[in-house]
Amino acid sequence: ADLPNVKILATGGTIAGTAASATQVTGYKAGDLAIQTLIDAVPAVKDIANVTGEQIVKISSNNMNTPTLLKLAKRVNELLKDPSVSGIVITHGTDTLEETAYFLNLLTKSDKPVVLVGAMRPATAISADGPMNLLNAVKVATSPEAKGKGVMIVMNDVINSARDVTKTNTTNVATFKSPELGALGYIGAGKVRFYKQSTKRHTTNSEFDVSNLETLPRVDIIYSHVDADRVMADAAVKAGAKGIIHAGTGNGSIADPTEAGLKDAVKNGVIVVRSARVPNGPTTVSLAKWKDAGFLESDTLNPQKARLLLQLALTKTSDPKEIQRMFDEY
Numbered sequence: 001a002d003l004p005n006v007k008i009l010a011t012g013g014t015i016a017g018t019a020a021s022a023t024q025v026t027g028y029k030a031g032d033l034a035i036q037t038l039i040d041a042v043p044a045v046k047d048i049a050n051v052t053g054e055q056i057v058k059i060s061s062n063n064m065n066t067p068t069l070l071k072l073a074k075r076v077n078e079l080l081k082d083p084s085v086s087g088i089v090i091t092h093g094t095d096t097l098e099e100t101a102y103f104l105n106l107l108t109k110s111d112k113p114v115v116l117v118g119a120m121r122p123a124t125a126i127s128a129d130g131p132m133n134l135l136n137a138v139k140v141a142t143s144p145e146a147k148g149k150g151v152m153i154v155m156n157d158v159i160n161s162a163r164d165v166t167k168t169n170t171t172n173v174a175t176f177k178s179p180e181l182g183a184l185g186y187i188g189a190g191k192v193r194f195y196k197q198s199t200k201r202h203t204t205n206s207e208f209d210v211s212n213l214e215t216l217p218r219v220d221i222i223y224s225h226v227d228a229d230r231v232m233a234d235a236a237v238k239a240g241a242k243g244i245i246h247a248g249t250g251n252g253s254i255a256d257p258t259e260a261g262l263k264d265a266v267k268n269g270v271i272v273v274r275s276a277r278v279p280n281g282p283t284t285v286s287l288a289k290w291k292d293a294g295f296l297e298s299d300t301l302n303p304q305k306a307r308l309l310l311q312l313a314l315t316k317t318s319d320p321k322e323i324q325r326m327f328d329e330y
C-alpha cells in the first residue's frame with residue numbers, strides 16, 4: 001500500500017513478556033515473544049505504515065550489553081540509509097531503555113525518526129500497555145514533525161527525548177518522565193503533538209561514530225552514600241577502567257576518602273566525571289578542589305547516560321578539556 005515503511009527492531013523486554021496468568025504482572029518471562037507476534041497483536045498498525053519486524057535479540061534489558069548496543073547502532077544506520085525506510089521503532093525492555101535511546105541519540109546518522117518503545121505489563125496481562133504503546137510508536141515514527149527531534153521514547157501517550165527521559169517508577173505504566181526539562185509531546189486522540197525540542201547536539205549533528213568499532217572502553221559508575229570510602233574507586237582502576245562516573249550526593253559532592261581514590265585514578269590516566277545521584281539539576285563546579293583535581297562535570301546527564309557519553313568520548317580523545325566540551329554540548 002501507499003504507506004510509509006517502518007522497520008521494527010526487536011530486542012525483548014516486558015513488551016514481549018509472557019506470564020502464566022492474566023493477573024501476573026511480576027516474575028514473568030521478559031523477551032519471550034517474537035516480533036511478528038507483537039505486530040500481529042496490533043492490526044491497526046497496518047492502517048498507518050507498512051511494518052516489518054527484525055529480531056535483534058530476545059532479552060530482558062537488564063542484560064543489555066555493548067556488543068548488542070553496537071549492533072543496534074550499526075543496523076539503525078544501515079536501514080536509515082535506505083530511502084524507502086521512513087523511520088525505525090525499537091522494542092526494548094524498560095530497565096535500560098533510556099541508555100539504549102541515549103546511545104542511539106549520539107550515533108544515528110539521519111534525521112528520520114528513531115523511536116524506542118517498551119511496556120510495564122507483559123503481553124499476557126489484563127490491560128497490557130504494550131499494544132497501544134507500539135501503535136503510538138509507529139505513529140511517531142511516521143510523523144513528519146518527528147524528523148530531526150533526536151531519538152525518542154514513546155510510552156503511555158507521552159513522547160520524551162532520549163537525552164532527558166528517565167525511568168521513575170519500578171512498576172507503574174507512567175514510569176518514563178523527563179523531570180523538570182519536560183516531555184517533547186503527546187499522542188492525543190490518536191494525533192502526534194509536539195511542543196518543544198532539545199537544544200543539545202544529537203544524531204546528524206553528533207561527532208560520534210562506531211561504524212568501525214567492535215568494543216568500547218570500560219567506564220564504571222561509583223554510587224556515593226554515607227560512609228563512602230575509596231574501595232570502589234580502587235577496584236575500578238584495578239579492573240582497567242578508562243573512565244569513572246561518580247554518582248555523587250547533592251551537586252556531585254564526593255566524600256573525602258573517595259576523593260583520594262579518584263585523585264589517584266586521575267593520576268593513573270583515568271577520566272573522572274562528577275555526576276549526581278540527585279535526579280534533577282546540572283552537576284556544576286561546586287568546590288574548586290574538584291576542578292583542580294581534574295574531575296569533569298556531567299551537566300544534567302544522569303550517571304548511566306554520562307557513562308555512555310564518556311565511553312564514546314574516549315573513543316575519540318583522552319584530553320579532559322575536549323571531553324568536558326562534549327559533556328557541555330551533548
Ligand SMILES: NC(=O)C[C@H](N)C(=O)O
Nearest residue numbers: 013014060061093094095
Ligand atoms: N518493563 C520492563 O521491560 C522490565 C524488564 N525487566 C526489561 O527491562 O526488559
